[in-house]
Amino acid sequence: MDRVRKPRIKFDRYLGILFISPWIIGVLFFKFLPILASFGISFTNFQLLTPEATQFIGFENYIRLFHDEGVGYVLFATISLGLTSIPFQLAASIAIAALLNNRGLKFGNLMRTLFFLPSIIPGVAIFFMWSGFVDPNTGWLNKILESVGLTGFNDLYSSGATSLLFGISALWSVGPGMLIMLGSLQGMPPEIQEAAQVDGAGPLVRFFYITLPLISPAIFFSIVINLISIFGGVILLDRGNGFSGGFSPYDSYVSYILFNERDLGYAASLAWFFLILVMIVVIALFSSARKWVYYPDREA
Amino acid sequence: MKTSASKSWLAPQNFISFQTWEKFGRRALNFFIFGFLIVYLFPMLYMVAVSVMDGPQLADRNAPAYPARHVRFEYQGQSYSVYKVPFENEQIRQLALIKPGRTSSEFVDPANPQAGVIVWNGNWRKLIGVYEFHLTFENFTMLFNYPPLGRMIQNTLVMTLIAEIGVLFSSIVVAYGFSRFRLPGGDALFYILIATILIPEKVTLIPTYFFFVRVLDWNGSWLPILLPFFFGNAVYIFLLRQNFKSIPKDLDEAAMLDGAGPFRILFQVLLPQTWPTVITISLLHFFYMWNETRQAALYLSIRRDLAPISFGIQNFQSLAPIQNQLQASALILMIVPVIVLILSQKFFMRDVVVTGMEK
Numbered sequence: 001m002d003r004v005r006k007p008r009i010k011f012d013r014y015l016g017i018l019f020i021s022p023w024i025i026g027v028l029f030f031k032f033l034p035i036l037a038s039f040g041i042s043f044t045n046f047q048l049l050t051p052e053a054t055q056f057i058g059f060e061n062y063i064r065l066f067h068d069e070g071v072g073y074v075l076f077a078t079i080s081l082g083l084t085s086i087p088f089q090l091a092a093s094i095a096i097a098a099l100l101n102n103r104g105l106k107f108g109n110l111m112r113t114l115f116f117l118p119s120i121i122p123g124v125a126i127f128f129m130w131s132g133f134v135d136p137n138t139g140w141l142n143k144i145l146e147s148v149g150l151t152g153f154n155d156l157y158s159s160g161a162t163s164l165l166f167g168i169s170a171l172w173s174v175g176p177g178m179l180i181m182l183g184s185l186q187g188m189p190p191e192i193q194e195a196a197q198v199d200g201a202g203p204l205v206r207f208f209y210i211t212l213p214l215i216s217p218a219i220f221f222s223i224v225i226n227l228i229s230i231f232g233g234v235i236l237l238d239r240g241n242g243f244s245g246g247f248s249p250y251d252s253y254v255s256y257i258l259f260n261e262r263d264l265g266y267a268a269s270l271a272w273f274f275l276i277l278v279m280i281v282v283i284a285l286f287s288s289a290r291k292w293v294y295y296p297d298r299e300a
Numbered sequence: 301m302k303t304s305a306s307k308s309w310l311a312p313q314n315f316i317s318f319q320t321w322e323k324f325g326r327r328a329l330n331f332f333i334f335g336f337l338i339v340y341l342f343p344m345l346y347m348v349a350v351s352v353m354d355g356p357q358l359a360d361r362n363a364p365a366y367p368a369r370h371v372r373f374e375y376q377g378q379s380y381s382v383y384k385v386p387f388e389n390e391q392i393r394q395l396a397l398i399k400p401g402r403t404s405s406e407f408v409d410p411a412n413p414q415a416g417v418i419v420w421n422g423n424w425r426k427l428i429g430v431y432e433f434h435l436t437f438e439n440f441t442m443l444f445n446y447p448p449l450g451r452m453i454q455n456t457l458v459m460t461l462i463a464e465i466g467v468l469f470s471s472i473v474v475a476y477g478f479s480r481f482r483l484p485g486g487d488a489l490f491y492i493l494i495a496t497i498l499i500p501e502k503v504t505l506i507p508t509y510f511f512f513v514r515v516l517d518w519n520g521s522w523l524p525i526l527l528p529f530f531f532g533n534a535v536y537i538f539l540l541r542q543n544f545k546s547i548p549k550d551l552d553e554a555a556m557l558d559g560a561g562p563f564r565i566l567f568q569v570l571l572p573q574t575w576p577t578v579i580t581i582s583l584l585h586f587f588y589m590w591n592e593t594r595q596a597a598l599y600l601s602i603r604r605d606l607a608p609i610s611f612g613i614q615n616f617q618s619l620a621p622i623q624n625q626l627q628a629s630a631l632i633l634m635i636v637p638v639i640v641l642i643l644s645q646k647f648f649m650r651d652v653v654v655t656g657m658e659k
Contacts, residue, residue, distance in 0.1 A: 105329065
């Protein structure tokens with residue numbers, strides 16, 4: 001015992017700060033200060049090429065924002081993307097996870113990996129594959145449809161072809177969500193299902209009244225992930241431009257103002273407006289979680 | 301329990317044994333999942349097929365889906381394409397086109413070249429060619445002979461190595477701080493950590509971009525891309541913290557009694573038990589760096605010689621007059637390492653699951 005040098009509690013606090021100091025510095029310089037600076041910039045006519053000519057212009061950028069038709073359009077597009085892709089991804093990831101959770105499944109690990117695989121290949125490759133695959137002249141989709149006797153798509157940008165393309169490519173990013181659901185399903189004690197079965201609950205009743213509430217934390221986490229990627233953020237897996245983050249219409253619009261018009265002031269006000277919207281949605285989501293997300297330890 | 305005994309004849313196992321039922325169900329399930337998987341991954345096969353196709357095939361509407369080329373026929377020292385030519389008596393003959401014309405063309409029968417020239421009336425462009433299965437690996441050899449490719453791969457690997465060192469070291473140290481020390485502000489700092497994940501990228505991007513490019517003049521360098529990794533990544537810190545927390549504190553205390561300092565406890569007691577998570581994180585970060593194009597587009601578009609392979613391949617079309625086939629083979633070159641990595645180890649999938657589980 002003579003080798004104990006100092007009581008631990010004494011320098012605990014300062015040592016802890018020392019250990020997390022890289023993160024504190026990072027958060028200050030790459031998150032907080034830039035966010036504040038963005039706020040300041042949003043009240044100026046700051047231009048990338050002529051920073052000297054910057055002037056304080058008050059709420060002019062925000063007034064412009066509310067009159068900008070482009071903002072309305074991309075906001076609508078972002079919201080409709082969220083409302084279509086999030087439920088679709090949730091349903092698909094639960095369905096695939098439920099399939100893979102089956103005890104009779106052969107090569108379970110390999111199957112899981114193969115379903116996950118499209119989620120880590122580069123966005124550039126996915127774009128290439130899908131646009132080639134559905135190409136009206138030489139793509140395989142039309143060839144398959146024609147060989148079965150159906151008529152193929154003449155125009156790639158026709159609504160049918162595009163929604164098919166987006167639907168299946170959304171299916172290609174279910175990887176992380178699917179794994180989260182699968183983990184949750186596997187963590188579920190089998191006794192609960194068995195007890196319900198003995199009580200006479202059919203498979204559908206068991207799914208909606210037992211399975212779904214039990215995996216609700218995973219559903220919540222999955223919604224948060226999807227929401228952030230639609231808002232142009234990055235969680236878990238980023239596949240590069242043009243697919244995960246760059247997929248957000250609002251995000252692309254900010255990029256356009258930033259790099260094509262080089263109007264940093266207006267871009268900053270757009271970004272801040274979006275930050276507020278995102279925060280409202282996130283806070284609403286987290287406070288709604290108390291009502292529908294099941295945490296076993298809270299019951300006690 | 302009288303009722304169950306008297307009704308037992310209703311149970312399916314009396315007609316077909318339960319084992320048979322179960323076996324059948326399993327077969328059907330495996331069959332269904334396997335079929336679904338094939339449909340799911342089908343576009344990948346498309347890319348593989350394109351990468352071994354000849355140049356003109358993608359532009360040819362009538363070409364088959366599989367890699368193929370025109371059947372050709374040698375006639376009097378020259379090579380001609382073979383077409384399916386319809387004749388009035390509803391007969392379709394496979395003939396080699398010798399002299400194309402808008403209203404009438406001249407053909408030769410490959411099966412019977414001695415018969416001489418056959419004249420056919422009609423537009424030869426409406427004829428459908430005869431194809432045979434044909435693979436070419438020319439795209440890959442062309443790709444490997446394309447000088448910037450090696451440099452782009454090298455750029456990616458060097459950047460990834462630097463970023464991995466930075467992000468792993470800083471995230472491990474910070475996660476240790478979060479999991480083993482009582483911090484002022486308690487859980488508040490941890491909630492801030494989680495909240496930073498939710499901030500949209502563009503809000504922080506505008507001042508950061510201006511600062512890096514106009515104030516520090518770092519445009520066209522790796523610094524603005526790599527520097528932020530040395531301050532930890534919130535998702536990785538979160539993952540590691542969960543793992544450290546699951547290791548009993550008794551172990552630390554035992555090591556402390558033996559005279560180990562905090563750094564030794566971290567690297568010799570805690571870290572050896574979290575290798576799977578460390579591997580998962582380094583893989584996640586490898587995938588991120590390997591696929592990353594956004595930051596590269598921001599800071600490296602004026603210095604193409606420093607650009608990573610992801611950005612390079614995305615801009616292949618503008619860099620050189622390159623065909624789709626070549627791009628497909630380049631993309632395959634990018635996908636193969638990722639597939640090999642993920643199939644070759646077993647921790648990754650499990651830990652991504654854990655990320656979503658814990659709270």
